[in-house]
Amino acid sequence: MDQPRTHSHGPSHGHTHGSKGGDGVIGWAVVVNLALTVAQVVGGYAADSTALIADGIHNLSDALALALAFGARRLAQRAATPDWSFGWGRAEIVAAFVNYLALIAVSVWLAVEAFGRLADPPQVAGGLVVGLAGFALVVDLATAALVWRASRDSTNIRAAFLHNLADAGVSAAVILGGALIWAFGWNLADPILTLAISAVILWHIATEIGPVFRMLMLATPPGSDPGAVLSDLHAVSGVRAAHHLHLWQIDEKRTAASVHLVVDADDPFAVTRAARDMLARRHHVAHSTIEIEPSERRTDDRDQDLPVSRTDG
Structure with missing residues (x-):
């Protein structure tokens, strides 16, 4: 007997999230931070300071x-299409993972360079380092101020806001x-600071790459309890x-689920609607696919799942 399948979507089925408010501010913050990165990297090479380059990479x-x-x-804001039925929400996840991998490579390279300078630290133009790091400190604080309002309703932007505050601390250290x-010609401070900044970058990545990797691997969303859902x-x-419950994240804000329900009721579709509403209300599942099985079929499934023993003769 064919099993009816019901594709149920919770109240938040729409694929448009957020508003255009604050986009201009965020765009300017991106431009300013990219310009600061270029200035610090170029200035770091001119001053022969890996700490300044590391601060630029952090920015x-x-x-x-x-x-x-x-x-x-x-x-x-782009509408879903038949070919892109979930929209473009996961593009951010893929890009974030690629960027994290690139930052890991750069941080390791900076650490290797710093270790090489510990034994024979080169002459560093301390005045140029102080000037560019001071400029970076002003930009970090200004960027944090620009995105503070937008950070109140977006977890992504709030994380970037906190990073800017952390960057301000790194710039102060530089x-x-x-x-x-x-003042004292203590050139050893530069490679030591470079190692410290590389460690800070890697620590930030270590705390943030896990959730991104989980989303890419379609793992159960953090904080979810499959046992409680069942x-x-x-x-x-x-x-x-x-x-046969599966829970995964479509993107940062949307959770999906698929499950088989063994139903013993005259109206299985009413049961499906109740299950869908419960998943949306109690477990914040925006998209649910529910397959209905009659009660007698479940016994067959259990029999198929058991190991088969055979006696010859």
């Missing part, structure tokens, strides 16, 4: 985070290192059993 990570948030807000070189589904009136 690049914030610019990329802001660009991803900005791009995601724009792409999320100013201190440049001042030590300028228990709540089993408690829906008319549901005899629930199995």
Whole structure:
């Protein structure tokens, strides 16, 4: 007997998220941070300071985070199509993962360069380092101020906002290192600061790449409890059993689920609607695909799942 399938979508089925408010501010913040990155990297080479280059790379990570948030807000406004039925929400996830991998490579390269300079630290133009790091500190604080309002309703932008505050602290450390070189000729401060900044970048990536990787691998969303979901589904009136549950994230804001329900009711579609509403209300599942099975079929499934033992002779 064919099993009816019901594709159920919760109340938040629409694919348009966010608003255009604040996009211009975020765009300017991206441009300013990219310009600052170029200035610090070029200035770092001119001053022979890996710490200044590392600070520039750290600013690049914030610019990329802001660009991803900005791009995601724009792409999320595109309507879904038959070919792109979930829209463009996952483009941000792919781009974020690629950017994290690139930043890991750059951070490791900076650390290797810094280790090489520990034994024989080169002469560093401390005054130039202090000047550019001071400019970076002003830009970091200004960027944080620009995106503060938008950060209140977007987790992506809020993360970028916090990164800018962290960058301000890193820039302050580079100013201190440049001042030590300028005042006392302590060139060893530059590679030590470079190692510290590389460690900070890698620590940020380590705390953020996990959720991105989980989304790419279609893992259960953080904080979800599949056992509780199955228990709540089993408690829906008319549901005899629930199995074959899959939970995954479409993007940062949307969770999807598919499940088989063994139904012992006259109106299986009413049971489906109740299950769909419960998933949306209690577990924030925006998209659910529910396959209905009659109660006698579940016994067959259980028999098929058991190991088969054979006795010859």
